[in-house]
Amino acid sequence: MSSSMHLAEDLYKKDVTSEPIRKGFGRGLLEAGKRNSNVVALCADLTESTQIHLFAKEFPERFIEVGIAEQNLATVGAGLAAMGKIPFISSYAAFSPGRNWEQIKTTACINQRPVKVIGSHAGLYTGPDGATHQMLEDIALMRALPNMAVIVPCDSVEAEKATLAMANHPQANYLRVARDSSPIVTTTHTPFEIGKAYVFAKGDDITLVATGTMTYQALMAAEMLFKDGIDAEVVHVPTIKPLDGVTLLHSVRKTKHVITIEEAQINGGLGSAVAELLGEHAPTPLLRMGIKDRFGESGQPAELLEHFGLTAKNIRLAAVHMLETNHK
Amino acid sequence: MVKKMSIKELEKKAYDVRIDIIKMLEHAGNGHSAGPLDLADMMTALYFDVLKHDPKKPDWDERDLFIMSNGHCAPVLYAVMAHAGYFDKKELMTLRRFGSRLQGHPERTSLPGLETTSGPLGEGLGQAAGMALAMKMDQQSHRWIYCMMGDGELNEGNIWESAMLVAKYKLSNVIGIVDRNNIQIDGTTEYVMPLEDLKGKWESFGWHVIEIDGHNIEAFIDACAMARAIVEKPVVIIAHTIPGKGVDYMEYDYHWHGIAVGIADVAGAPPKHDQAAVALRELRSLKGKITGDHE
Incomplete structure (x- = not known):
């Protein structure tokens, strides 16, 4: 943290x-x-x-x-x-x-x-x-x-x-x-400026890029990963446009692994924005977590997050899998 | 400020404006013909009589606001603005060209004097309402907002959402003008999507309706004065016009709604290479014959 x-x-x-x-x-x-x-x-x-x-x-x-x-x-x-x-x-x-x-x-x-x-x-x-x-x-x-x-x-x-x-x-x-x-993730003292992304948790092994309610899930996932011996960096992106490429690239060049997490369609959303940035400036293994080209349905938010695979546990598993796959 | 003119001078000015519209459209090679031609009389009256404005100070904070919701009629707006002194008339020939301030549809940020960006239909009256609400909050009751709409444009639901809101908030400094020329791209308005009883529609939405001949400049100026005097309701002027007014082969023919002179052979019109010349000859000879009913 x-x-x-x-x-x-x-x-x-x-x-x-x-x-x-x-x-x-x-x-x-x-x-x-x-x-x-x-x-x-x-x-x-x-x-x-x-x-x-x-x-x-x-x-x-x-x-x-x-x-x-x-x-x-x-x-x-x-x-x-x-x-x-x-x-x-x-x-x-x-x-x-x-x-x-x-x-x-x-x-x-x-x-x-x-x-x-x-x-x-x-x-x-x-x-x-x-x-x-x-x-x-x-x-x-x-x-x-x-x-x-x-x-x-x-x-x-x-x-x-x-x-x-x-x-x-x-x-x-x-x-x-x-x-x-x-x-509630932040306090009145947490910095916020339109156009800026923030490193909410520091780490060297993988970058979890999250926005909205998914930032909390990413922080919880980082905590679990720490116990797994994986040092995850959590970059919170409250402004998706303009995207803070400097902060994101700085993190990604260090960790060389990226997962984006959003509670929205990955097509056109944060996942797309980050993929575009990386594709042009720092091609890096990337996994986009979010809603994958389908619509939602009725249910309690917690049930829906579970159903769509957007909990801290899901993020943790995805990160472990990504690192294992890329280190084979 | 713009020098006031007699009705006869305004009628002649409207024909100069029509001549410029034909030249602009021929030069551009595309654009809308019928609407701009039929609006020439009212637009001339607005910019040379009705509106309180100053072409040398387009952002004067006491000015009346004119919104062209039917942005495809841009050629007539640009022509009257140039005649009124907002910019040099030579610039009219840049219409729709790359790098021009005279974009195909009016773009506020490219030309001083435009109040809104328009083109996608149905969005002018809501912006007029927002402007009027702001004036009400700031207790400015001496400024008027004129919103020109096409009749085909009234197919858009957004217009009627705005009509309800203007009536709800009693925004009587909004004056709507409907160019009732009975045509839209796919045919006559009553064929494409019937609008009648149009007067009854506006009245049932809480508006006072004034119907006039949209080519009678004096009647239009009087209607605007009456609209300003009615404060208990917003007023819409339904102005009956002849699409393509002034060019015989275009009048009443919906095919001329969305095309420019000189680009296509149209039944009943001269061959395309002759269209502009015939139109200009006709407009020039008509201009010499104008005598208003008032004389």
Whole structure:
């Protein structure tokens, strides 16, 4: 564990503190609203679910309810941004950016307006709602857009910092947050900057590159691997675009083995981003863990992580196997 | 600021704009013909009478905002902007060329004076609503936002999402204009996807509707004044126009929606190499004959 990262003290305990990542967004937005009167919030009939109600209650005159109309959510946001506002538009990721991607492309990205897109209920942590609501393609969709930063925090504490950073960022941004509780990995002292990746655990044998809720699983896997005599480095990537190639390449050139872990489609997601980076700059044996070209299904998040092979145990096995295979 | 003109001068200016549109399209070798030609009267009226704007200060913070939601009608927007003094008219001939500020569809960041990037349909009214909401938050009630929409564009669900929101928040400084020319790429609007009862649709969405002849510049200017005076509801002006207005062989023919002069032989039109010359000859002779009803 890297002491300079100031990770949560109870991180390795069984009863680690947990909280939905979206709650951090809600608190961050409220704080951003207090700091800057140009911050405004829009929602598509999911005010409490997306945690934007905290802002709406404090600043009703700066809150717009657009109804179940995600295309309009994006275009109205772009119009507000045209007048100097900093609009945070929130819905479930399945619908925004799932339904309004073209509006985001045209009115925020080509048009260069700093619309802040909040995709809540992304990934498997959406649980029982099933495949239609478990957005797994959002990272791929948003990563393809010029003038768009893609941010995937690992916990509610980091989500709060990311929200505040987005309010000061000149471009359109996408923030991916999850519904159900997940372990809190970081503290208020953990560094966060848009565009930076962080080494959360140091090691020389293999690099585990993780984002979102998978960073916790990667840290737990590193802990198990340590007992196996394998020194794994965990690089947390909260910004998938722009990707922090310097930090990643520095780690990979040392360990020469890489596993990416994400709770999203590996096609177009973090796995793709890292594969592209390595392919061009440092070809290295790579395993991409994540959702492999299929849709989700109903279940509790823990059951789904198990089913899709995205637990610390799975990561540990994959790392052991990779090192064995490559050393034969 | 732009010097005010008489109705007769505006009508003549609209024909100069049409002549430029034909030259631009012929030079570009592609682009849309019918919509830009039918919008020439209203667009001239907007940029030379209705809008509060200053071509020398495109980012003047007191200006009215004009949004062309039907971005494929860019040629008429560029032509009136050049005539109003936003840039040199010579630049009009760069339309759709590599390196030009006059992109095939309007791109805000490439040309000062454009308020939005448009082209993908249905996105202008929502942006107008966002702008109006921001003005409301900042207590700016003296600025107007005019949003031009095509009638075919009203097939888009996004438009009606925006129409509901504008009515909900009583954003009466948004003024919608519908270019009711009855055509879209695949045919007439009523064939492709019937819009009627269009007036009833807007009214049921909470809007006040004014219907006018979109080639009657005086009626359009009056309609805009009335729209500004109505504060309890947002107003949409349904402007009935003749697609391809001013060029006899294009008028009413949906085939001219998405093509430029000089690139294809179209039934009822001169051979392609003659199309621009015939159109220009006709527009020049019409311009000499204009006399408004007001005289």
